[in-house]
Amino acid sequence: MKPALAFLRNSWRQLTSMRTALVLLFLLAIGAIPGSILPQRRLGETPVQQYFIENPKLAPVLDQLGFFDVYAAPWFAAIYLLLFTSLVGCVLPRLRDHVRALIKTPPEAPKRLERLPQHTVYGTHPTLDFKGWRKVRREHPDGSVTISAEKGYLKETGNLLFHSSLLVILAGVAIGAQWGWNGQRILIEGADKPFCNVLYQYDRPVLGPYVSASDLPPFCLELEDFQASYLENGQATSFEATVNGGQKFRVNHPLRLDGANVYLLGHGYAIEARYTDAAGRVQQVTAAFPDNNDMMASIGVLLFPDANGGDPKNQIGFEGIYLPTAEGASSLHPEERNPRLTLIPWKGDIGLDAGIPQNVYVLDTKRMTPFGERKTLKKGETQTLPDGSKLEFLGTRSFIAISVRHDPGEPIVLTGAVLLLVGLPLSLYGKRRRVWLRLHPDGTAEAGGLPKTDYPGFADEFEKVTRWQSTESFSPSR
Amino acid sequence: MAIDGVFLTLTVSGYMVAMLLHAADFAFGPQSHVARAAVRERELVGAGGPAVVEGAPHPYAAPEVEPSSEPRSRWLLPAALIVTVVAGAAHLATVLARSLEAGRMPWGNMYEYVMTGTLLATAIWLFMAVKKPGVRHLGLFLVLTQVLLTGVAGIVLRKPVAPLVPALDSVWYVVHVGSIITATGLFLVGFAASVMYLIRSGYDAGKRTWFYPYGRLLANAETAERLSFRLHALAFPIWTFGVAAGAVWAEAAWGRYWGWDPKEVWAFISWVIYAGYLHARATPSVSKRTAAWIAVIGWLTMMMNLFGVNIFFTGLHSYGGV
Ligand code: HEM
Numbered sequence: 001m002k003p004a005l006a007f008l009r010n011s012w013r014q015l016t017s018m019r020t021a022l023v024l025l026f027l028l029a030i031g032a033i034p035g036s037i038l039p040q041r042r043l044g045e046t047p048v049q050q051y052f053i054e055n056p057k058l059a060p061v062l063d064q065l066g067f068f069d070v071y072a073a074p075w076f077a078a079i080y081l082l083l084f085t086s087l088v089g090c091v092l093p094r095l096r097d098h099v100r101a102l103i104k105t106p107p108e109a110p111k112r113l114e115r116l117p118q119h120t121v122y123g124t125h126p127t128l129d130f131k132g133w134r135k136v137r138r139e140h141p142d143g144s145v146t147i148s149a150e151k152g153y154l155k156e157t158g159n160l161l162f163h164s165s166l167l168v169i170l171a172g173v174a175i176g177a178q179w180g181w182n183g184q185r186i187l188i189e190g191a192d193k194p195f196c197n198v199l200y201q202y203d204r205p206v207l208g209p210y211v212s213a214s215d216l217p218p219f220c221l222e223l224e225d226f227q228a229s230y231l232e233n234g235q236a237t238s239f240e241a242t243v244n245g246g247q248k249f250r251v252n253h254p255l256r257l258d259g260a261n262v263y264l265l266g267h268g269y270a271i272e273a274r275y276t277d278a279a280g281r282v283q284q285v286t287a288a289f290p291d292n293n294d295m296m297a298s299i300g301v302l303l304f305p306d307a308n309g310g311d312p313k314n315q316i317g318f319e320g321i322y323l324p325t326a327e328g329a330s331s332l333h334p335e336e337r338n339p340r341l342t343l344i345p346w347k348g349d350i351g352l353d354a355g356i357p358q359n360v361y362v363l364d365t366k367r368m369t370p371f372g373e374r375k376t377l378k379k380g381e382t383q384t385l386p387d388g389s390k391l392e393f394l395g396t397r398s399f400i401a402i403s404v405r406h407d408p409g410e411p412i413v414l415t416g417a418v419l420l421l422v423g424l425p426l427s428l429y430g431k432r433r434r435v436w437l438r439l440h441p442d443g444t445a446e447a448g449g450l451p452k453t454d455y456p457g458f459a460d461e462f463e464k465v466t467r468w469q470s471t472e473s474f475s476p477s478r
Numbered sequence: 479m480a481i482d483g484v485f486l487t488l489t490v491s492g493y494m495v496a497m498l499l500h501a502a503d504f505a506f507g508p509q510s511h512v513a514r515a516a517v518r519e520r521e522l523v524g525a526g527g528p529a530v531v532e533g534a535p536h537p538y539a540a541p542e543v544e545p546s547s548e549p550r551s552r553w554l555l556p557a558a559l560i561v562t563v564v565a566g567a568a569h570l571a572t573v574l575a576r577s578l579e580a581g582r583m584p585w586g587n588m589y590e591y592v593m594t595g596t597l598l599a600t601a602i603w604l605f606m607a608v609k610k611p612g613v614r615h616l617g618l619f620l621v622l623t624q625v626l627l628t629g630v631a632g633i634v635l636r637k638p639v640a641p642l643v644p645a646l647d648s649v650w651y652v653v654h655v656g657s658i659i660t661a662t663g664l665f666l667v668g669f670a671a672s673v674m675y676l677i678r679s680g681y682d683a684g685k686r687t688w689f690y691p692y693g694r695l696l697a698n699a700e701t702a703e704r705l706s707f708r709l710h711a712l713a714f715p716i717w718t719f720g721v722a723a724g725a726v727w728a729e730a731a732w733g734r735y736w737g738w739d740p741k742e743v744w745a746f747i748s749w750v751i752y753a754g755y756l757h758a759r760a761t762p763s764v765s766k767r768t769a770a771w772i773a774v775i776g777w778l779t780m781m782m783n784l785f786g787v788n789i790f791f792t793g794l795h796s797y798g799g800v
Contacts, residue, residue, distance in 0.1 A: 022761070026751075029746075040738065237644065250644070253730065254730060407734070407735075414735075421715065
């Protein structure tokens with residue numbers, strides 16, 4: 001039993017030592033590096049899949065070790081949890097000592113003041129004004145009087161505040177991860193394309209463990225207008241979306257709703273097209289082309305699952321490239337100055353109703369065959385396919401990509417950050433120091449000073465504090 | 479070429495001249511090996527043979543002879559400082575011209591960012607060189623870094639003036655980037671002081687390989703170490719504030735205050751390393767040299783963030799253009 005206890009106590013002492021803290025800080029820094037080098041799932045699945053294809057041997061091993069989501073990996077958590085344990089073990093005893101120091105009076109003067117870094121003597125009893133110092137006066141049996149003065153408690157207060165605020169931040173992050181949720185979504189302009197805040201309407205919803213689908217606050221969004229302005233060279237200067245009867249939001253200025261914020265992350269063109277199959281049945285779509293570059297050259301698909309009676313073998317789909325200002329195969333400007341839509345038609349099983357949720361922005365042509373020529377259309381033009389069916393390019397609308405989020409940990413993290421920023425300068429620039437004055441019975445006196453921390457300017461301060469400022473006559477009893 | 483380009487050329491050339499002057503001061507200045515050898519020779523000739531055996535100073539010993547005996551090279555260090563002032567003025571003009579032309583704060587892309595950060599470092603350095611003559615030799619490290627950084631900024635990173643992309647159109651742009659640049663400038667000078675301390679204290683400990691022989695020319699080790707600590711202690715809260723302001727901005731712009739984007743990862747790494755430096759510095763059982771090495775690593779992580787992340791990784795921060 002005893003050796004076990006001793007071992008525990010020793011381990012605890014080790015863990016809360018400054019050296020361990022240093023090592024853990026270093027481990028934390030090193031552990032964070034792979035997350036910036038390897039693709040991370042939280043930033044998108046595609047680069048991770050790409051990495052698997054390029055490194056078929058290494059990738060599964062890295063995956064096992066959590067390297068594609070470093071900041072959620074158990075070993076990363078182990079590092080920071082050990083660090084925070086060490087921090088608590090460090091802060092608690094210091095907090096106790098600090099509270100004691102605050103309650104207790106400044107200590108008695110050392111016997112030999114002349115041994116202190118600062119020392120001065122007086123021929124008479126001076127009246128010193130220790131304004132702003134915590135002080136205590138002690139009378140001694142031999143008739144001497146000492147005054148102990150201390151200053152700079154804020155340094156330790158700041159240090160404790162600063163270290164504790166790290167715990168507040170950690171708590172805020174944890175609460176956000178447990179009770180927060182977010183999702184992404186494309187919203188096409190028009191009253192016929194509203195979005196309501198229910199789980200299945202999101203492309204990539206992420207719910208914290210303590211959030212259920214019914215917890216999402218009810219609201220709907222309808223994109224009324226989207227304005228983008230550009231320079232002549234194509235660089236964007238502003239984006240602004242208008243929703244729900246005139247509520248505007250833009251990049252850096254999210255829409256703050258009750259229980260969720262809506263962020264404008266991207267935008268582009270959605271293609272409106274009408275397909276008339278050989279039997280004359282009409283189907284119309286408005287499809288966002290979300291994969292776009294700076295000049296809004298956009299890639300997307302037009303899907304007509306109900307064509308030809310919805311027979312899975314005879315569905316129709318188009319791969320499309322849209323160039324708002326076409327010049328050859330590229331776009332020269334993001335605005336629609338010379339819009340062209342190039343389409344590649346396919347026939348076969350689109351796979352939409354296979355029950356497997358799939359990306360609706362790329363065409364899976366595995367079970368499809370090419371169906372006629374690739375063709376480039378202007379707005380209003382029609383392409384005729386081999387079976388006499390027709391595709392008509394009706395026009396375009398804007399769409400926006402939004403992220404909807406709720407993070408209840410945010411105010412806590414912000415509070416922690418503010419406390420940290422208050423505590424840090426106090427801790428770094430504060431200076432704990434003590435000054436003692438001893439009045440000897442024979443009428444002489446001496447003062448000594450001790451800086452408790454690295455403090456190059458202490459000599460000056462000591463000189464100022466111990467200069468006899470009073471012009472009143474000397475009063476030994478005060 | 480826009481007007482800032484002219485000033486830029488002046489700036490880089492100015493730093494180069496200052497660098498050469500500093501280097502010459504190392505080689506021929508009053509404390510240099512060459513100069514002291516010359517002085518010694520003259521003394522030997524004057525004093526006659528026997529003195530050689532008895533009184534000749536060790537080649538690495540601090541100069542006992544007042545440097546005045548070699549007037550030819552005493553102007554090198556002041557000249558280097560004056561040229562640094564001139565280059566700094568051209569540097570300021572570069573940043574101002576760019577800022578006026580763009581009609582906004584001069585840190586909309588990497589070129590402007592590097593130019594402003596390095597300008598701050600020069601300002602901090604000149605302030606210190608005036609206040610503490612003992613550290614002036616440190617200028618060699620500083621102008622060397624400046625030649626490299628402003629050179630890279632001018633040759634590789636420079637782009638025509640453009641207005642801000644919408645993502646940067648925010649008050650947080652000034653607050654976040656301004657504080658990050660300030661902290662970076664301070665860390666840069668702190669780094670130079672740490673390097674100086676490492677060389678000097680290594681020299682004092684008897685190391686004679688690598689750069690260590692130059693240690694004898696540098697300011698007293700304790701002065702350099704103190705200076706380095708004070709710069710880091712000033713820079714760290716500003717860096718912390720800048721990172722926190724970035725998080726507030728990220729919340730408004732991207733919907734989350736922290737998302738482990740590569741820039742954020744490296745800002746975090748630098749923060750942790752510099753926290754490590756402050757702890758190491760405050761722990762008596764950790765040597766000052768270890769602490770200084772941690773500061774050097776901290777600066778490497780800063781450089782990684784500035785160049786490495788912008789060039790090798792794509793993340794949300796890449797809009798400003800490399
Ligand atoms: C999340 C991990 C930690 C971070 C980011 C951190 C950060 C800092 C920073 C920036 C300082 C500088 C302020 C100053 O010098 O007063 C500091 C000081 C200090 N830290 Fe930490 N710390 C951490 C964990 C710890 C742990 C685990 C311990 C205990 C072993 C500890 C003990 C101290 C002490 C004693 C000081 C005061 C040094 C002095 O007297 O100046 N810290 N900390």
